[in-house]
Amino acid sequence: MKAGLTERLQPAREQPVHGLRQCIHAITSRNSSALPGVAMLLIVLACNAFLQPDFFSADSLSSNLQNAAPVILVCMAQAVIVLLGELDLSVGSGISLINCVLAAVPSLTGWGTAATCVAALVIAVAAGVCNGLLVGYLRQSALIATFATGAIWFGGALLLMPQPGGAVPEILGEWFAMRVGVFPLAAIPVLAACALWALLQRHRFGRRLIATGSSADAVFKSGVDTRLVKLLGYVLAWLFVFGAALCISAQTSSGDARLGLPYTLNSVAAVVIGGISLAGGRGSMLGAICGALVLVLIGNVVYFAGIPSNYQEVFKGAVILLALGCTFIGARKPA
Amino acid sequence: MSATLTSRRMLLLVLVVLVMVGGQWAVPGFTNADQLGNQLKIATFLGLFGISQTLAMMAGGQGLDLSVGAVATLGGIIGAAVINVAPAGLPVGLPLALVAAALCGALVGVVNGCGITVFKVPPLVMTLAMASLVDGGLIVWSSLMHVNTAASTTLVALAGRSVAGVPSIAVLWLVAGTAVWWFLDRSAWGRRLMATGANPTAALLTGARVRAVRIAAYTASAMIAALTGVLLVGYVGQAFLGLGSGYVLTSVVVAVLGGVSLGGGRGDYIAVAIAALFITALTSLLTALQIGEAGRQCIFGATLIVFLTMNGWSVGRRAMAA
């Protein structure tokens, strides 16, 4: 349960009058939680640019974007859930499952690209509904419930694809790698997700989602059905998971049931680094995106710094721990 | 509460028997002495990891120790290496290995505990991050140090020996399990842990050192995982990366099935132990039926969800009756 409002008082102070300065202050304070993430991003970006001279070339940016797109999308998915005040530990296996669907369905059913993608989308939404029902309506702990569904999605992926293989519809890969002028098409799923989120933040559902994460009790007392909000929140997140899986599948062109497993921890870590509170209700999507980019670029930095591959894992792990420690110092105590 | 306790233990026992009977019918030879002995060995490891998970969950705050797999691998590798490097004449290899493994586990556990209590990092995130760090560290270590990590004869013997048909490590599990049961049910330590997990405020106001208790729980959890890793090496024959990773999910499943509450403060190790037997039997049955990992994962997940909903209903019903 959240700490009572009155326990989070700052010393009572005179309320400032309206003014331009206050508006600017308001906007920056709304995204202030993302500041550590932005700062870390700038640092890592600088390191990367320093180590890789042609970092800002069109080719390099495009390939970085292709690598980053799925990470960004799965982090956005986790961000939606965390803002809602819950967690989803099954996103990684979900990516594997959708990936294997994309790779296996064409050969199993002979369906074309469009039908395959629709099938994958349906699976993604079903997974979101399943998680949403367990957490929202059956009031299970999101931690363990999604832990369990993650095992089920993994099993499903293995069923479809016991060994890595299969063939994702080629056209996806082609489009993903394409560039129109300087604009890489790989950016489209990310941009679409951002647009959807921005749109929803202007819709009462988007605000109710965040309000529920902030205080489900207050929202419930205001007459809103919080169970439905949670269900729809999970469905929204899994739309993003679908996008992430689509991007990965376009890149790898084949199906692998173990593909998605590292994404779970990464998505949670990115969300935390991006300043989104695990207690819910606080943080911005900008933070999540920064966190995702930080993780991707750290991989780059480690590679380009010539750090031997066997050190990369421990380096990443240490950075994540460090980031976690820094984020939680002075953060609002979870009740 | 004692009624629910016995009923859960009974339910799990019945499930074990069902699986055994079903197994024997579906796959003749399923319950012959060798098979049973082997299953008991596997159940031992699961049961020991179950202890770790039980302690972490009982400490409260949505506690989970997702680093048990990585720590077991750590313990196993360090333990195997120490034995193999120890001077051959003296019988210090095994004790040294156990001490070394325990120390490594304790270190990880203390870091986990501090992160969770002092820095208020949620246990899930903290232990997962530590697991990733430990795994990464092991990659570095194994690429730098070229030490033989094959299981020494002592370890293999330890894991392989049987006493009157009962594997000796199962006896070890029995001893450990009794100790844990004693700890939880019949010692002040156990009361302090349960009180801290179930209601940290009330515990604080009755004089508990809440932080110390939680750090101790995670330290103990990691130490047990590390020592189990050493045993595992003896059973498998070789220490390798990823030795313990398969046990993370199953240890959580076993704890939840055994009725350990994620909210903290409640749990009964005997039920957890029977749950370990059940899961092992179920896994063997699924393997014998040639159901691959896919089916096993799905079945585990589904079982967990069913038990969760059952837990949730009984808690809800009790709350309403209040």
Add this chain to the structure above:
Amino acid sequence: MPLLTATGITRRYGGVVALDNVSIEVNAGEVLGLLGANGSGKSTLSSILAGDNRPDAGTLSLDSHRLPPGEPRAARAAGIAIAHQHPGLAPDLPVWENVFLGAEMCRRGRFLNRTAARRRAAQLLSSLRAGWNLDLPAGQLSVADQQLVEIAKALALEPRVLIFDEPTAALAAAEVESLMRVIRALAARGTAIVFISHRMAEIQALCDRVMVLCNGRHAGEIPVQGKLDEARVLAWMGGAADVDMHGESAAARRHSQHSPRMSAVITASAPNDISPIALSARGLRAGARLRGVEFELRQGEILGVAGLQGHGQEELLDALAGYRKLDDGEITLDGAPIAVRSPREMIDAGVCLVPNDRHRQGLWLDHSVEFNLAQVAANFQREPWRLRSASIRQLVDFAVKRLRIKTSDARQPVRALSGGNQQKVVIGRWLDRRIKVLLLSDPTKGVDVIARKEIYEAIGALTEAGAAAIVYASDTDELLAVCDRLIVMYEGRVVAQLEGPDMNEARVTSALFGRSAA
């Protein structure tokens, strides 16, 4: 023709009757004041009227249409809104969004109409107080401002019936004035208003009629035509029909010059001026709730802390127990200064707390009575690898007998006990320790009359050996009957120290409301 009618409302919580066959009527354009001591049932009644709480019996109707009880959405749709005593805001959302939480101003397709909402929120908020930063997250507001946002939230619904549950508790004079203006305007427009407050001046200035609840029952009703018959209302609130532990009526007690010690209940020798000082405090400050508290406690004494809810009593006891951090102040125990660092250290020193919220802070509900009673012993036991079952059994038997804890078996989960027996468990765990100071934070909240007597007997038992006790209770009559001395807290400070002939209801009541002791 009354607008809102509730008939025969009864609500029970376990063994305690919060409301007993209460009926209430409010007319359109009328301001009805609802008065009652802490625990009289006002908040329960108001939450039932707003649909937030389902009564065990009784009916509700608006404009002669029956309303389904316990359904907040139905009540809201019918036009009933409530400004809660404890604001229900989402702390991370900006102020203007909180005003419209659940009732967002939308364009087509449920897309938010931000500009209109901000404008309307600004309007509503400025009618209560000038100068708002609409984008500030609600969690960063002062308590007073949060209350104002909660009020604005109710106003935004443009309801036909508006219930205010102690809206002015945290507000300053100017804000109270604005609120009263707003309420008068609403009443003039035909809104029915229910106004719950402790402040007599406000009731007098605002209400057309006043209804008094006492111990969950309708005690009396009286019109207010510019002048409120305070004496009569206080008499109703005090409960002429209520009978105390001695069997004397409260009214009879009030007439006595000296407050009688519960000599029949407490056998410790009465402390006097030459008893040594067990605990003294000076300049205690903590956050916004404790603003400089000073007092002394003598050995063997029972010191009562009186005050309206939220004026710092709970925080004082928490701070003395080491549970809440003190910003400033000095405490001495048995003459020696003591640094208050943690509850464990304080318990070691002999200071223990029976906390305010027994469910959240004092009990392990799903664990047995024995577990709950033995926890302190378990925490301080020297040989932690075992349990001293014999001595635990002794302690449990002793506690159950001494406190008359009604339980079928010590292995029963504490959840199954009644409120009074649960409270006895919380107290009983300290019975076998050497205590110097026992702090009790509202120990008889939600406890039936008989158990109250038994609990005070328990307190008496603990002070027998020379321990001292500090008791905060929301029921002043109890304090008057039980305590040797009384301090009254108002807005974080001690405004009165009463003993002997000064310990009477009149002095206490005026101190409660912040009026200087006459």
